Amino acid sequence: MDDHVETEHGGGCGGGGRDRLSGLPEDLIHGILLRLGSLPAAARTSGLSRRWRHVWATLPELDLVGPLHPDPGPQPISSFLRAVDAALAAYTAPTLAHLAIAMPEPPPLRPNGSGFVPFHVPGPRVSSWLRFAAARVDELELPPCGTAKEMALFLEGFVLRLRPAGLFADLTILTIHSAAMDGPELAAFVSAMCPRLTDLTLRDIAIVRCFDARHDASIRSASLRRLDVSHKRVFCLAVSAAPMLETFVASSLVQARVSGAPKLAVAELHRLHRHHFGEDVPRRLRRLDVSQxxxxxxxxxxxxxxxxxxxxxxxxxxxxxxxxxxxxxxxxxxxxxxxxxxxxxxxxxxxxxxxxxxxxxxxxxxxxxxxxxxxxxxxxxxxxxxxxxxxxxxxxxxxxxxxxxxxxxxxxxxxxxxxxxxxxxxxxxxxxxxxxxxxxxxxxxxxxxxxxxxxxxxxxxxxxxxxxxxxxxxxxxx
Incomplete structure (x- = not known):
């Protein structure tokens, strides 16, 4: 930002003339603050002008990515959580185009241990963040969380973005309820970002962009053992290259084509005629549940x-x-x-x-x-x-x-x-x-x-x- 900004008549930058920073259009100020790439940096611009004092609290995008503290070095998780709560409490705009909350890197074990101390975020705190998002945001982005082993998301119609942002290296169980998702993003997330995922449940989901002309979504996974999918409208699913898959559940209006699943042993199917199983799927199962x-x-x-x-x-x-x-x-x-x-x-x-x-x-x-x-x-x-x-x-x-x-x-x-x-x-x-x-x-x-x-x-x-x-x-x- 230019160090030679002219100010007049008692503006926030001192001097005796008019405060020209305060005269900038709000969308231009938003553009400047968003370019800073840091919410703490955007908040610190409050000292430039009276007009800028609360502009950061109306930004259309909030990226709360740790650390949120001006001091260098690792910050305790409690400090990060307080900073998130304070930022959301100060936010004043009625709508929000984008909200991201990502945990800071956990501190290493001490004194000489390897690995990291896992972070724990209390459930009520996460609930308050989701209530904030529910009032302002239609789209949520799942942040990377490399140490999480189990996740359950009940999103009540939000669009859940699964953009590549890092590995969910330890995630084994994932449940997503009542969300809209992008078909290709879901495919990439399961196949490339969750190398240890064994149990995936997708309930009452909607696909906002189909995988291809024939299928809404495609599942490929080298680790998945159980897949449970249901939908309120007709939902076409392709399951392929799932060598460890043992249990497949397709209820409600799901149509599925399953192949590359040589270990399939249990199938729970609503309307058997809707589903096709390839020649590489066993012809003998341990259990078959059919609802017709x-x-x-x-x-x-x-x-x-x-x-x-x-x-x-x-x-x-x-x-x-x-x-x-x-x-x-x-x-x-x-x-x-x-x-x-x-x-x-x-x-x-x-x-x-x-x-x-x-x-x-x-x-x-x-x-x-x-x-x-x-x-x-x-x-x-x-x-x-x-x-x-x-x-x-x-x-x-x-x-x-x-x-x-x-x-x-x-x-x-x-x-x-x-x-x-x-x-x-x-x-x-x-x-x-x-x-x-x-x-x-x-x-x-x-x-x-x-x-x-x-x-x-x-x-x-x-x-x-x-x-x-x-x-x-x-x-x-x-």
Whole structure:
């Protein structure tokens, strides 16, 4: 800045003339202060003129990057935190285009240790900074934090910028909720800036710039073991070159193409037909969770993606017109040893629905029925669940079945009928455990129901009846 600035008449620079610094336009003063590149330096210009005394507190950009103290050398973290609080408290403009808060370099261990003393920023302090940003900023930039091992960000619609600014060398777990992000920035952040990231959760995110014409975002990581993505709108995700990925969760309206994941063992998927898995993804999984909606008769195009899973968890909403769609889709589900089923919708019969799931799965060892819906709004008499043969058990073999678990048991006729069918098709040489769980909020099975259960239970069948009451579990052995 020019050392020969003229001042007149009692300006902040002394002298007897007019204060010409005070006469500069505010946008020009902002430009000068921003060029200083330091908030402390901008604040120290207050001594130049009365007009400049508080101009720094209206700057459109705040870069609070440690150290924020005029003295050279490392500053204690407490000094930095107080300086940040003071700067935010003094800021007076209603809006802010850019805010960056970055921790100073931590001091080395003493006396002769290697490494650094980790900084700890109290949660309430960070919350106050975010409240300040929420009132003035639409865009937040994630500052580098090389020592953080776990981060969780709940941003309520902010744009989160992930510009290359240094390594997150120790970060292993990252959760981001309710944020808008740039697709290429997200890809670069995960692949290049987080070399130890093992667990990534992205919930209710929006992409402001797509990765390419086919995908909103792309994930490549040599370290990632678990990826969990959900979105409120259709979100297209590509996952490739993830050699350590073991668990993939895609809920809500996510569409995914997964390849380069030879260790994938667990998949939790909403609407299986939305996702494509490459030939280099295993055809056998440890667990597959599938949530499907069958509302219309028109079935979406699908292909068999997995041949066998140790445990298959199926959550199915079957609408009035969706039963045939359900029948087609069930035929494409993989073979399994444990089958857990949660049925919703009150249009179709429990027995024919369950028999269809079991008809092509003769290797099941354990069956878990999570819900037992009743036909409160019955489908038409022409529905496939009511046709002759829908209750046929001649082509069903359950010789491998050893355990049956039924939750929310009420003792309704269709539940008892299903139990009768299941126990009749079990091997007579295997000891089968039947576990029935009911809530104390519902009616208990009557004596007639218990007598029916006794009538078709073999001698080697162990029945455990659990009643849930005030958090306690009472066990009745029949």
């Amino acid at each position: 909606c069958f509302v219309t008769e028109v079935a979406p195009p699908r292909e068999r993606r997995f041949d066998h899973v140790d445990e298959l968890r199926l959550s199915a909403l079957i609408g009035m017109q969706g039963y045939n769609n359900f029948l087609d889709d069930a035929n494409n589900l993989p073979m399994c040893e444990t089958l857990s089923v949660q049925l919703t919708g009150d249009h179709h019969g429990l027995v024919p629905t369950m028999l269809h799931l079991l008809r092509r799965r003769d290797g099941i060892k354990k069956l878990v029925l999570e819900t037992c819906p009743k036909m409160a709004n019955p489908c038409s008499l022409a529905c496939s669940c009511r046709l002759p043969g829908s209750n046929n058990v001649d082509n069903i073999s359950l010789d491998s079945l050893e355990e049956i678990e039924i939750n929310w048991f009420t003792g309704a006729d269709d539940q008892v009928e299903l139990l009768k069918v299941l126990t009749s098709r079990c091997s007579t040489t295997k000891v089968t455990s039947l576990e029935i769980n009911k809530s104390n909020a519902g009616p208990s099975p009557s004596e007639d129901v218990l007598e029916k259960m006794f009538s078709f239970c073999r001698q080697n069948l162990r029945i455990r009846f659990h009643v849930l009451s005030d958090g306690m579990v009472a066990v009745l052995l029949l």
